[in-house]
Amino acid sequence: MTKHSTDLKTLLRDPSLLETRAFVAGEWVEAGDGATFDVINPARGDVIARVADLGRADAARAIAAAAQAMKAWAARTAKDRAQVMRRWFDLMMANQDDLARILTAEMGKPFPEAKGEIAYGASFVEWFGEEAKRVYGETIPGHLPDKRLTVIRQPIGVVGSITPWNFPNAMIARKAAPALAVGCGFVARPAAETPLSALAMAVLGERAGLPKGILSVVTSSRSSDIGKEFCENPLVRKLTFTGSTEVGRILLRQAADQVLKCSMELGGNAPFIVFDDADLDAAVEGAMASKFRNNGQTCVCANRIYVQAGVYDAFAQKLAAAVDKLRVGDGLEDGVTTGPLINEDAVEKVEEHIRDVLDGGGQVVTGGERLDGLFFKPTVVTGVTDRMKVATEETFGPLAPLFRFETEEEVVQKANDTIFGLASYFYARDIGRITRVQEALEYGIVGVNTGIISTEVAPFGGVKQSGLGREGSRHGIEDYLEMKYICLSI
Ligand SMILES: NC(=O)C1=CN([C@@H]2O[C@H](COP(=O)(O)OP(=O)(O)OC[C@H]3O[C@@H](n4cnc5c(N)ncnc54)[C@H](OP(=O)(O)O)[C@@H]3O)[C@@H](O)[C@H]2O)C=CC1
Numbered sequence: 001m002t003k004h005s006t007d008l009k010t011l012l013r014d015p016s017l018l019e020t021r022a023f024v025a026g027e028w029v030e031a032g033d034g035a036t037f038d039v040i041n042p043a044r045g046d047v048i049a050r051v052a053d054l055g056r057a058d059a060a061r062a063i064a065a066a067a068q069a070m071k072a073w074a075a076r077t078a079k080d081r082a083q084v085m086r087r088w089f090d091l092m093m094a095n096q097d098d099l100a101r102i103l104t105a106e107m108g109k110p111f112p113e114a115k116g117e118i119a120y121g122a123s124f125v126e127w128f129g130e131e132a133k134r135v136y137g138e139t140i141p142g143h144l145p146d147k148r149l150t151v152i153r154q155p156i157g158v159v160g161s162i163t164p165w166n167f168p169n170a171m172i173a174r175k176a177a178p179a180l181a182v183g184c185g186f187v188a189r190p191a192a193e194t195p196l197s198a199l200a201m202a203v204l205g206e207r208a209g210l211p212k213g214i215l216s217v218v219t220s221s222r223s224s225d226i227g228k229e230f231c232e233n234p235l236v237r238k239l240t241f242t243g244s245t246e247v248g249r250i251l252l253r254q255a256a257d258q259v260l261k262c263s264m265e266l267g268g269n270a271p272f273i274v275f276d277d278a279d280l281d282a283a284v285e286g287a288m289a290s291k292f293r294n295n296g297q298t299c300v301c302a303n304r305i306y307v308q309a310g311v312y313d314a315f316a317q318k319l320a321a322a323v324d325k326l327r328v329g330d331g332l333e334d335g336v337t338t339g340p341l342i343n344e345d346a347v348e349k350v351e352e353h354i355r356d357v358l359d360g361g362g363q364v365v366t367g368g369e370r371l372d373g374l375f376f377k378p379t380v381v382t383g384v385t386d387r388m389k390v391a392t393e394e395t396f397g398p399l400a401p402l403f404r405f406e407t408e409e410e411v412v413q414k415a416n417d418t419i420f421g422l423a424s425y426f427y428a429r430d431i432g433r434i435t436r437v438q439e440a441l442e443y444g445i446v447g448v449n450t451g452i453i454s455t456e457v458a459p460f461g462g463v464k465q466s467g468l469g470r471e472g473s474r475h476g477i478e479d480y481l482e483m484k485y486i487c488l489s490i
């Protein structure tokens with residue numbers, strides 16, 4: 001891997017998008033004590049920016065400003081807000097390359113994949129700008145002659161948002177877009193690993209005409225402090241989080257004291273099932289897309305690959321051949337398909353899962369070793385059993401573990417035997433089997449003969465301990481609205 005420092009500003013057409021100050025109450029600010037934290041390029045290990053390191057008082061100021069700004073913003077028509085959202089979408093797409101370079105530099109995913117994320121994030125801004133114009137109410141036939149009943153829906157209030165490093169643009173856009181479109185104030189706290197994408201989004205949001213104070217980006221290395229402010233500040237009416245189930249539990253416990261409404265997009269442990277009547281080449285393509293997208297660092301990545309006995313060896317061979325074509329490297333370089341992992345812990349988790357498979361009698365078919373820095377060779381292992389860690393833990397890395405199974409009943413039981421329930425996938429061609437399995441899988445999302453399910457038009461979310469609520473689609477706007485029943489006596 002070429003090791004040289006990342007002079008990010010020289011890579012940007014518009015260097016003003018590389019903002020390192022926080023965006024609080026409509027102002028670009030440093031931390032009061034001048035504190036900053038480093039943003040590291042995981043591909044090169046160099047510091048690409050030093051970003052303002054804010055605390056709870058700054059978050060409180062952002063929340064107060066959002067509550068104040070909401071009064072006028074919510075009073076504007078949905079059509080008017082939609083025009084601002086449309087300008088924001090247009091600016092994100094016009095600056096797609098720069099936003100993608102910033103994203104690749106701070107998170108590591110290859111530039112083409114980062115461009116895809118920018119378009120994915122922007123699609124939520126476009127979608128919810130339009131959806132806000134369709135937030136309809138109801139009239140209900142009165143229960144008494146002198147009663148006229150109506151139901152209206154209003155913005156829930158100030159939203160606190162905590163998002164992870166793996167989709168530094170799209171995870172914020174998927175929350176900010178519905179919230180802002182319906183008239184809410186929004187305070188974002190991005191992961192400390194990847195704050196630059198959020199700040200660049202705020203630069204463009206300001207240019208698009210988002211009113212002063214309605215959107216803040218509170219950059220901080222002290223995630224738990226900001227989370228506590230979101231959970232304890234009475235001006236916050238909604239907490240939205242994407243990240244691990246472990247942190248989701250912490251936030252839900254904290255939110256309970258105020259009975260704070262929460263949306264939770266949490267961890268997964270996606271089964272990917274290949275039946276013996278599957279189109280094997282299509283199944284390999286789907287497994288590559290689902291497993292190795294974002295270097296395996298998504299909550300919907302295939303985490304357990306179950307292959308029916310009759311096609312197990314053929315599938316393993318085809319998958320290994322496809323994996324060997326992946327090119328690991330610096331995401332800012334052309335032709336790279338697979339970037340670094342986000343940090344040392346992530347690399348050690350992949351190594352731990354591989355070691356555990358080998359200790360249990362499994363075999364490495366390809367890969368299996370760490371490369372330099374945070375790079376890891378994409379890996380396929382066989383002989384994997386339910387007793388191994390990878391059966392119950394989210395690897396969040398480029399490891400494809402192949403489990404062998406005999407019958408449909410067996411694999412559905414194994415696929416559902418987890419506390420998670422976010423995404424699942426299977427490949428088959430028999431329509432009876434497809435109907436039975438898609439209905440039997442206990443997941444919020446089922447991909448049938450496809451490994452990629454993510455789109456702004458469909459409801460994204462999990463059951464069991466993978467989360468609460470849905471993001472995207474016409475359903476995704478509901479979490480940012482409150483329903484009011486009006487009983488008029490005439
Ligand atoms: N469902 C999903 O989409 C995702 C799932 N994951 C899962 O989580 C695992 C760990 O990844 P990681 O990024 O560390 O995910 P975390 O859940 O640890 O972090 C997600 C976000 O929450 C913040 N955070 C962490 N602890 C607290 C807290 N006590 N109060 C408030 N905010 C907090 C983090 O900030 P900071 O990083 O600055 O501490 C980050 O912004 C992954 O291996 C994967 O299994 C991770 C990302 C996305």
Ligand SMILES: O=C(O)[C@H](O)CS(=O)(=O)O
Pocket residue numbers: 166167170171242297298299300454460
């Ligand atoms: O958090 C994630 O991993 C994302 O939600 C996955 S997706 O929406 O980009 O598929």
